[in-house]
Amino acid sequence: MIFPLFPAGAFSERASFAVAAVTGVAFGFVLERGGLGSSRKLAGQFYGTDFTVFKVLFTAIVTAMIGVFALSRAGLMDPGLLAVPNTWLLPQLAGGLLFGVGFVMGGLCPGTGCVAAASGKLDAAALIGGMLAGTLLFGEVYPLVARLYDATPMGRFTLPALLHLPEGVVVLLVAACAGLAFAGLRFLEQSHKPGIDPAAS
Amino acid sequence: MRSYWNPYAAGVGLGLVLLATFAVMGHGIGASGALAAAVAAGENAVAPAHTAANGYFDAYVAGGRDPLASWIVFEVLGIFAGGLLSAALAGRIRRGVEHGPRAATRERMLWALGGGLLMGFASRLARGCTSGQALTGGALLSVGSWVFMIAIFAAGYAVAPLVRRQWT
Numbered sequence: 001m002i003f004p005l006f007p008a009g010a011f012s013e014r015a016s017f018a019v020a021a022v023t024g025v026a027f028g029f030v031l032e033r034g035g036l037g038s039s040r041k042l043a044g045q046f047y048g049t050d051f052t053v054f055k056v057l058f059t060a061i062v063t064a065m066i067g068v069f070a071l072s073r074a075g076l077m078d079p080g081l082l083a084v085p086n087t088w089l090l091p092q093l094a095g096g097l098l099f100g101v102g103f104v105m106g107g108l109c110p111g112t113g114c115v116a117a118a119s120g121k122l123d124a125a126a127l128i129g130g131m132l133a134g135t136l137l138f139g140e141v142y143p144l145v146a147r148l149y150d151a152t153p154m155g156r157f158t159l160p161a162l163l164h165l166p167e168g169v170v171v172l173l174v175a176a177c178a179g180l181a182f183a184g185l186r187f188l189e190q191s192h193k194p195g196i197d198p199a200a201s
Numbered sequence: 202m203r204s205y206w207n208p209y210a211a212g213v214g215l216g217l218v219l220l221a222t223f224a225v226m227g228h229g230i231g232a233s234g235a236l237a238a239a240v241a242a243g244e245n246a247v248a249p250a251h252t253a254a255n256g257y258f259d260a261y262v263a264g265g266r267d268p269l270a271s272w273i274v275f276e277v278l279g280i281f282a283g284g285l286l287s288a289a290l291a292g293r294i295r296r297g298v299e300h301g302p303r304a305a306t307r308e309r310m311l312w313a314l315g316g317g318l319l320m321g322f323a324s325r326l327a328r329g330c331t332s333g334q335a336l337t338g339g340a341l342l343s344v345g346s347w348v349f350m351i352a353i354f355a356a357g358y359a360v361a362p363l364v365r366r367q368w369t
Contacts, residue, residue, distance in 0.1 A: 003225075017275040018266075023218065024282070026283060033287050040368060043367075046357050051208075055331060059208070062216065085338035097352045097353075097355070099320050100357040102316040104316070105316030116299075130319075131331075132321060141257045
């Protein structure tokens with residue numbers, strides 16, 4: 001097992017900060033190249049005029065998922081050392097619903113908001129200001145939401161465990177669902193030719 | 202001004218960045234966590250006693266540690282730099298406010314502020330945002346991350362008609 005390098009002690013925490021900065025640069029660069037620094041393009045996802053968000057997000061998920069699976073199977077990566085986000089069902093459901101409302105209002109999410117702000121978008125700067133205020137607010141009212149925040153803890157709970165299926169089968173299923181959705185989008189785009197592409201180029 | 206990458210190509214690029222992050226760092230990508238670190242550091246500088254007594258932000262400053270000495274802070278600074286670099290090379294840096302043809306600039310600024318407020322709050326409640334949960338947890342097949350992601354799309358589509366004037 002070679003990967004993951006840092007949890008196996010390959011380099012110091014200080015060095016990890018430099019590595020994190022480099023991954024951030026790559027992340028921000030690709031987001032901007034994909035057009036995800038444009039709020040109108042992102043919001044188009046919710047009006048059927050632009051499916052960039054869906055396409056980029058699920059292609060990225062499938063790519064990384066297959067990569068992790070392949071590296072693990074090849075004995076190059078120890079998946080047990082990867083930080084899988086733990087599941088807290090209720091707060092993540094409530095948080096997702098609230099986040100979705102904020103997303104369509106704001107047109108950007110935290111990561112894409114940083115990219116939009118970097119390219120001079122003042123609305124993205126306002127969005128970041130709002131996010132800082134919302135974060136502060138959460139801390140201030142924490143005693144009121146603590147029960148929800150800590151509700152339904154399920155630990156490291158993954159789709160293979162939920163579905164009682166081998167990981168390889170789930171990887172195949174997720175990839176197949178994404179492929180079907182992409183084919184459906186292609187059909188939709190060709191049959192409708194949505195003359196309005198608000199943020200083309 | 203250069204055109205954007207094909208979204209599927211951008212998706213593969215993003216997936217490879219995420220995979221490389223897993224392989225090197227052992228964790229994925231994040232964004233909202235850096236805002237929480239910034240808020241904790243700011244509050245601690247202004248009102249340290251208040252922060253230490255806060256049930257949420259106390260963990261960020263426990264034992265006198267600096268909340269900004271965290272990988273996610275450096276990573277998000279990198280996101281700004283990477284976005285700036287890409288936009289500069291593509292000739293896409295322009296000061297302005299983006300909105301649909303029917304919306305006023307001030308209206309858009311208020312929606313952005315309000316949307317940001319909700320997302321800042323929601324990211325703390327869900328323990329992450331579209332980067333740390335949807336993208337990272339989605340690729341690692343975490344059930345909670347998938348629930349979070351599906352909820353975002355469901356709520357987004359449900360509320361979209363109410364804010365349509367801003368965008369189309």
